[in-house]
Structures are given as C-alpha cells and as structure tokens.
Amino acid sequence: MRLYTVHAEPPRPPGIEGWPEPKSRPPVLVPERFALWAFLFGFLWFLVARLWWEALAMLALTAAAILLLPAPAAGIAVVALHLLAGMEARNRQRARLARQGLAELGVVAAPDLDLAWFRLGQQRPDLVKALP
DSSP, X not given: OEEEEEEEOOOOOOOOTTSOOOXXXXXXXXXXXXXXXXXXXXXXXXHHTTOHHHHHHHHHHHXXXXXXXXXXXXXXXXXXXXXXHHHHHHHXXXXXXXXXXXXXXXXXXXXXXXXXXXXHHHHOHHHHTTOO
C-alpha cells in the first residue's frame, strides 16, 4: 500500500451570485516513496520536474565532487549525492507545490495511482469535481 499526498488549492469562499467561478487547478498527487529516476538521473530528473535550484545544486555538487576529491572518494560522493536526490526528490516536489499555492490537504492510501484518484474522489468529491 502506497501513500500519496494530495495538494490542491484551498477551498475558496463562495463568489458573487451570477458571476462565473474562477478556474481552479486540479489537485496533484505526490507519492511518498523513493524516486528511482531521481537517483539514476539526478540533474536531468530535477530539470524535467522543473526544480531549477535543485538541478543547479545537483550539478554544482557533482562537479565539485569530481574536481576536488580523489577518484575513489569522488565516486562514493557522487553515488551518495544521487542517493540523497532519490530520497529527497518527492519532498522537493511538495515544497514547489506549496510555493505555487497548492496546500497539502490530505493523504490517500492506495496500491496504485488510479485507485488513489478513486479514493480521493470518495473522500473529497469537492476536489475532483474540478477535473476535466
């Protein structure tokens, strides 16, 4: 069973009657697990996930480890950096979503992403009604 954190815009107060409701962003589910692709392709994964500062830090730390450490220690340091990237990647995604105004509104437990969306619809139908 996997855990998924639910990130969505907080509920808005009711608008003026007769005016159209402003469009809200659909919720985002972030899995709570090790990011294997971030471990394997650290810098590129951060770029694809649009985590610019993390990608820059990964590139700078990897280059510093390769240039400043002796060969055996550099290899160990680079693997340790990638391991740290894999463990921390999902938290960095959550932080980016929080900066964009999507608050963490709950947690859903499900074996896969499809069932997580289904359970989210059962628990919080107000969040999934905005889906296209």
